[in-house]
Amino acid sequence: MPGGHIAIQVEDLVVGFSDHIVIDGLSLDVREGEILGLVGASGGGKSVLLRALIELLPKRSGRIGFPAFANGKAASRGVLFQQGALFSALNARQNVQFPLREAAHLSLELLDEIANVKLEMVGLSAEDGDKFPAELSGGMTKRVALARALALDPALLFLDEPTSGLDPIAAGEFDALIKTLQRTLGFTVFMITHDLNTLTAVCDRVAALADGKIAALGLLPEVLKSDHPWVRAYFHGARAQMLHLGA
């Protein structure tokens, strides 16, 4: 699947707050059906880029397009926020049903069934659907949030640090889940991550954000060879060496 059309096309994007330019002339192509991992320094603008892509932040200049989709607009997109952003007044099942409820008039029976299918798809049980966000553990919150993001079977999925706050086992399971779902459902994933394991295990390509631009982009081995000082420091630092990434 990777290597097809361009799902997200970003050209010369500039995003900033008052006199502070965060994203400075950034260009990036995300291919249809791939999982692209974005790394970058804390406070370096990763989340700003993601929020600009999903139109939560206005852009100063540049162009964001979705050429693979009709009219060049992403018909449907799912977003997994870092803290899950589940609606606290609704239980897990109602959270998953919410986008469906808004999109169509369905029988309660079918709504419940679809929600159960989605919940089981992300590795939860139908009983977990009765729990409220306050009763869910960190890993379960992420799973419910993923089920909600996938409720309308979006063609584009945006993930903001999907494995942050999870223990290595839960993070590994979540990585595998994203990979499996992506292979089955065939959506395109744009993912921010700090987790070097996620980069190696899940991502088809890796982009490194530094100084408001893409400093390196490509398969992980290619990015590892980059001469950019920040990218070198990131991938060849002590913590990265421990994972035997250093080449």
Added chain:
Amino acid sequence: MTDEPGLIMNEEGSNALLARGAWTVANVERLEHLCAQISPEREGPIDLGGVTALDTVGAWLFEKLARRGAAGTSEAVFVGASASYAGLLREVHELNRAGSTERRQERLLIDRLMQIAQDVVADSAAFLHMLGAISIALGRVLRQPRAFRLTSTVYQLGRVGWQAIPIMALITFLIGAIIAQQGIFHFRKFGAESYVVDMVGILVLREIGVLIVAIMVAGRSGSAYTAELGSMKMREEIDALSTMGLDPVSVLILPRVLALIVALPILAFLGSMAALYGGGLVAWLYGGMSPAIFIARLRDAVSITHFEVGILKAPFMALVIGLVAACEGLKVKGSAESLGQQTTASVVKSIFLVIVLDGLFAVFFASIGM
């Protein structure tokens, strides 16, 4: 091939269902309608050769059709599905096997009443526990005065006392003025306007002054205490204090409660004076009673007893407000919504208890002849 979804019986004997079009969430209303028209007794394969798009919702509807076949004894098979659809259908095939779950039953009235009774008992226990903890902390401070958090207490006193004076004075002033106006308006019919002074004086000093101020303090300072303590609990600041060997009750709660106990009588006194001033002003401007006469009549009408009855209640009301605020603050759990719930509960419960306490004092003072 069109994207318009369809589902028809094959007329030529093979008993297969022919599906076509886009079986996606965008068409889900139409799809549900189509599936509802298929008889549950139907048997035979489902032909997906004409399907142009399939997502999880579509796959689930096919799976549901297949499961209905032959009353669950054997499941229908899919034919003509492309490789990518087959993967999705296999995935969905494993899911939602438990059957649709029961919706949560509405609880019976009796269960709810039981729950409320349990909550009241638990609340009372927490309240008494907090009273005990504060008494112990106070006892420790009396034995070792250096352990007393003077700076914190003075700071809290400034917040709940000094800064509250303008709003308390304004509100009690208005209440006093309104009581006087109503009194003059209605007493005028009997020619008994001058008794307005008795009514305003006794009512304000005995009841209204302290009650209004206590309710305002519960809403203004009690809620602030709950929100502060709750957010400290949420961010594990209270646990951090305990691990440093400090008692959260003496560090955080005792200064706050003591500040309230000192501030509320002062505020009640100032509030009563403001209410009498408001009443006097209305009696002069609206009732035509000169200030000198108002003061002279007031001196006859009220005695120090009325003032004592009012002001004696204030520290007890402050204690109740402080205890409820602290209890509710420490009940906050991890989430921001629990903080909001407990803050609301704190205000509601402390206002309720303040009024109950006022009633009990009324009975008590009446029985001892005050």
